[in-house]
Amino acid sequence: MLQRELIDTAQIEDGERLELYAHGRDFMIVLGRNELMSTRMRFSEEQLADLTIDRLHSESPRILIGGYGMGFTLRAALARVPDNAQVVVAEISEKIVEWAQGPMAELTGEAMSDPRLDLKICDVAALIDDAIDGTCEKYDAILLDVDNGPDGLVREDNNRLYSRTGLGKARDALKVGGIVSVWSAAPDPAFRRRLKDAGLEVEERRVRSRPNNKGAHHIIWFARKTR
Numbered sequence: 001m002l003q004r005e006l007i008d009t010a011q012i013e014d015g016e017r018l019e020l021y022a023h024g025r026d027f028m029i030v031l032g033r034n035e036l037m038s039t040r041m042r043f044s045e046e047q048l049a050d051l052t053i054d055r056l057h058s059e060s061p062r063i064l065i066g067g068y069g070m071g072f073t074l075r076a077a078l079a080r081v082p083d084n085a086q087v088v089v090a091e092i093s094e095k096i097v098e099w100a101q102g103p104m105a106e107l108t109g110e111a112m113s114d115p116r117l118d119l120k121i122c123d124v125a126a127l128i129d130d131a132i133d134g135t136c137e138k139y140d141a142i143l144l145d146v147d148n149g150p151d152g153l154v155r156e157d158n159n160r161l162y163s164r165t166g167l168g169k170a171r172d173a174l175k176v177g178g179i180v181s182v183w184s185a186a187p188d189p190a191f192r193r194r195l196k197d198a199g200l201e202v203e204e205r206r207v208r209s210r211p212n213n214k215g216a217h218h219i220i221w222f223a224r225k226t227r
Contacts, residue, residue: 002023002024003023004021004022004023004028005021005022005023006019006020006021007020007021007022007027007099007103008020008095008099008103010093010095010096010099011095012092012093013092013093016031016032017031018030018031018036018093018096019031020099020103022103025039026038026039026040027039027070027103027104027107028040029069029070036069037069037070037072038070039070039107040210041209041210041215041216042070042072042209043207043208043209043210043211043215044183044207044208044209044218044220045069045070045072045073045076045145045183046072046073046075046076047076047205047207047220048073048076048143048145048181048183048220049065049073049074049076049077049080049143050076050080051181051205051207051220051222052141052143052179052181052222053077053080053081053141055179055222055224056140056141056179057177058140058175059082059084060082060084060085060086061081061085061086061140061141062085062086062088062137062138062139062140063077063081063085063086063087063088063139063140063141063142063143064088064089064090064124064127064128064131064139064141064142064143064173065077065087065088065089065090065143065145066090066124066142066143066144066145066146066161067090067091067124067144067145067146068089068091068096068097068100068119069096069145070100070104070107071100071104071107071108071111073143073145073183074087074089074111074117075108075109075111077143078111078114078116078117081116083116085116086116086118087114087116087117087118088118088119088120088127088139089117089118089119089120090120090122090123090124090126090127091119091120091121092121092122092123092124093121094121097112097119097121100112124144124146124161125160125161125166125169127173128142128169128170128173129169129173131172131173132169132172132173138173138174138175138178139173139174139175139178140174140175140177140178140179141174141178141179141180141181142170142173142174142178142179142180142181143181143183144161144162144170144180144181144182144183145183146161149162149182149183149184149185149186149188149191149219150162150182150184150188150191151184151185151186151188162182162191162194163194164194164197164198167180167194167195167198167200167223168198168199170198171198171199171200171223171225174225175225176225176226176227177224177225177226178224178225179222179223179224179225180195180200180221180222180223180225181220181221181222181223182195182220182221182223183218183219183220184218184219184220184221185216185218185219186218186219187219188219191221192204192221195221195223198223199225200223200224200225200226201223201224201226202221202222202223203221203222203223203224204219204220204221204222205219205220205221205222206218206219207219207220
């Protein structure tokens with residue numbers, strides 16, 4: 001029987017320690033006893049990009065992705081958007097990016113060298129603030145796959161991103177008609193209410209973690225700025 005092999009660890013700033021494991025041809029990122037993501041269960045992260053792009057109307061979308069993770073959302077977005085699109089990725093941990101370019105390079109493919117990608121090592125909240133104060137252009141979509149969803153595990157500061165104030169900032173960083181999409185490992189009725197309280201029009205979808213309609217159910221909220 002194959003055993004999990006610890007490849008490396010990453011200490012998240014002001015947060016917990018993550019561990020990267022290999023299990024045969026698969027990889028997983030683990031926090032304690034919680035498997036945060038793995039190459040076996042990637043479909044819902046890909047759907048975060050696909051279903052959001054399905055809902056956009058811009059011919060040259062500007063997209064912000066909060067959290068690189070294993071890059072599933074980024075690669076799905078790059079496969080769908082046109083050549084004149086821009087995909088900004090905020091990843092707080094340099095070590096996560098090192099994993100993408102090192103042990104998981106085969107999985108990453110050419111995504112890191114894609115001219116549409118603007119990768120920044122920072123908190124996604126800082127980029128949201130930049131869009132609000134005019135430092136950068138606003139976004140057609142903000143995709144948040146930070147932590148384990150609104151109920152943060154990895155970093156306490158992530159809870160601010162999912163607060164009513166944080167969601168209001170995300171709304172203000174969008175162009176009119178833009179969408180904030182949020183991935184979560186589990187349902188959260190209180191969070192759905194916070195999205196509505198932030199002045200967003202909300203749609204909730206349940207998606208499987210595997211493309212064969214198997215695996216755990218995850219939740220994606222699509223919250224549109226209507227005015």
